Amino acid sequence: MTVSVFRGFRTLSYRERRNLLLGVIFTSPWLIGFLLWTVYPLLAAIYYSLTRYDIMRPPIFIGLKNYKDLITSDETFRIVMHNTLYWVALSAPSGVISAFLMATLLNTRILGRSLFRAIFFFPAIVPVFVTAMVWRYLLNIQYGAINAVLQELGLSTIPFLSNPQLVKPTLLVINMWAQGNAMVIFLATLQDVPRSLYEAATVDGANAWHKFWHITIPMCSPVILFNLIMGFIGSFQYFTLPWLLTQGGPNRATEFYALYLYRNAFQWLRMGKAAALAWILFIITVVFTVILFRTSARFVYYASEEERG
Amino acid sequence: MIHSSSPTPSWQIWTRPGWWRKLSISQVIVEILKYFILITLAVSFLLPFFWMATSALKDDSQVYTFPPVWIPRPAHWNNFPDAWNFLPFNLYLFNTVVKYAVPSTIGTVLSSALVAYGFARIRWPGRDILFSICLMTMMVPGQVTLIPLFITFKKMGWVNTYLPLVVPAYFGNAYFIFMLRQFFRTIPLELSDAARIDGASEFAILFHVILPLVRPALAVVALFQFMWTWNDYFGPLIYVNIRPQWTLALGLEHLRNQATQVGTKVLAYPYLMAVSTIITLPIVLLFFFAQRTFIEGITLTGMKG
Known part of the structure; x- marks a missing residue:
């Protein structure tokens, strides 16, 4: 995967490479923000949803219990x-x-x-x-x-x-x-x-x-x-x-x-x-x-x- | 009747002498019915705010009389300063504007313009995929990312500061990126090419060629972001929920709670309505002076999908 992307990058002309770099630079606020404020929290929410956690003490892993309780007994x-x-x-x-x-x-x-x-x-x-x-x-x-x-x-x-x-x-x-x-x-x-x-x-x-x-x-x-x-x-x-x-x-x-x-x-x-x-x-x-x-x-x-x- | 396609514009019918003779009975009925509905709706939209403004002028006895008075006599104008100073609303105003609205507006305008330029005016592999991902993030409910973000900000010691509300604004807002991209694409590419031949960098092109041409669009972004932060209740409720950091929204809620806790405390409702009126007034003025900008902005983001 990385190799092919790298090769793809190598085959680009100077102008294309420059544009790719500029495009990434200009959109970087959103790219970084997307990782920080959307991707990370979405994934972290999965992890936290499998724990018991009250912020004061470290989270305790309890598997699917939160989901099970919500659906069956809440x-x-x-x-x-x-x-x-x-x-x-x-x-x-x-x-x-x-x-x-x-x-x-x-x-x-x-x-x-x-x-x-x-x-x-x-x-x-x-x-x-x-x-x-x-x-x-x-x-x-x-x-x-x-x-x-x-x-x-x-x-x-x-x-x-x-x-x-x-x-x-x-x-x-x-x-x-x-x-x-x-x-x-x-x-x-x-x-x-x-x-x-x-x-x-x-x-x-x-x-x-x-x-x-x-x-x-x-x-x-x-x-x-x-x-x-x-x-x-x-x-x-x-x-x-x-x-x-x-x-x-x-x-x-x-x-x-x-x-x-x-x-x-x-x-x-x-x-x-x-x-x-x-x-x-x-x-x-x-x-x-x-x-x-x-x-x-x-x-x-x-x-x-x-x-x- | 709704879409009759007469070549005469509506208002011209009324200016002609004897216009009513040209209308058939059924047309007259439809016209009367239409204005009746229009005026009824208009009254229903304005009356609550009229009630808000006039109730701000009442004293205790005027609140609890039956039937309620719509225009209190005498009017207690000093309710406005009294209510405003009953809690430190000057501080809350400062927090709302200086700590929240202004920095997040600056951040949103700058970052969204930058990102929109990257998506609109530079051709690079992967751009279109990333842009559609950017659009999809608009569909992610804020509450889904809320818990991990809160935990992270808590660990960083950012809770009870304005950083969790302001910093994300510097990473672009998908809604505004989309809107500005639409605007940027309407500018002829030749303009950028000419600047490039003259040796201008992409940043120079953005700041000296593109942005001056889309000032109205930037105004829309700034206006909307300012209004959203001014009207925001949920963000401050989560992140700045200590007295010295309260915004106007949280201050108003506290005023309400005090009023209901004491029961029939003197001036509870008038104070609440007085502060509500003061908080609404800047938005009304903004709307009054920038109505076209408002409506164009909503139309553009909502339509050109």
Whole structure:
């Protein structure tokens, strides 16, 4: 291996060798960073996941016990997996739908489009830790504005954050509310859809719904896939909002994967178990992404391939 | 109605006298419905922040009255300085900006530009494979690498300093490398070749030819990185969780905990909302002045895949 690389290097011209050297020099921050901040921790996490380790004392090798305990006997892990899968399955699609509909609305003829766009985008730039404080207050059962409005309308108050049945839907709505990034990406995509397609469809007698379903959605499908994948990866790591808004409660209804991992690592100092959790998360994410990419060929339309073919 | 392809731009319809006579009843209904939805959504996006800002001006009795007051009279403007000084938020501001946001922004811009140049403008064997690996690292959840990194930083004595948050920023950020590479590739290769013939080194080409041409892109990187660090809660929670090192995010959380611990402590919510408003304000101003940069940046990274 080394010999062939060496020979390969020898056969390069002076210019090629110089370029290889320059390329490596310029990309070296990332190359070194990749080894230090990605490769090493990924491998080290495997090792730590096979140990019992509380940072104070040296790690004790215990084989696959962490994994076995998590899967077979950890009641909380079961609840956490349930919560997380619920969250991933619902928050990513609902977020994408929300962003897409907002973008579609903004892409129609409206007065003051850039003002509306700025307002729709706004919740996405406010720090999540601030958003959490504001929602906590707004949704407060006694002093919050939302319940006060309900009461004034003669309705009963709703325990948004203190009812285990309601808290996840509440988080879903807050998630749909802060979709500015995805919305801006969709809006740019919508503006790139050739107008001629719509004109041709109009000539053929298509109504607005047909055009939306047969032109807008297929033309945007690669970007829908991109936003969906980003949404899935993000929702597996959902931490700050539930941590600050509900602390995983009530009754562990919002105890998501990242919260449980954090508790294990930094509250209970079970670094080994946390590393096992991290690797399970990694495997789930990879499998999820691969499945999405594989199945996407069926429903994603790539305009450029069509042109080439 | 959504995509009717009339050649008249939307706003021109409204400026013509008697425009409403040209619309059919169903069009009028659609238009009314559209603006109704738009305005309802806009209100739902802004109202929480309006509530935040006005609640900052309340005193205890105004917080606990029913129905809640939206605009308190009298307004207690001194809540802002009082809340800010209730905890040493000046220190937390200093930590957030000087120890975290600025050094990590400088590092990210420099290193990402350097790496992006290597991936975009120099042709070398192995480049494309490494670049696709670089893109794949974006998919690795941060929590997977968290535990070993924390253990390593702990052993190095870096925990409770800003080094674990700032040093990795000097090794390039895959997201920005990708974005800058897209920009670099749009610059004609002839420009670099001309500089090479004049005897310029690759570093000179990067700094004197390429970077001045992509200033808007560098602004996007700087803006985003600054905003991410300003908005970051998780990083400081893990690495700088001692009082003198707290960031604004951790200070605000502590203020919240104090408020809830004491129960109906006087001014708990107004103080919380006052500090929240102050922390949000710079982001709002940044967004206001750099809206185009924001939106172009997101569009570029999200689309040109």
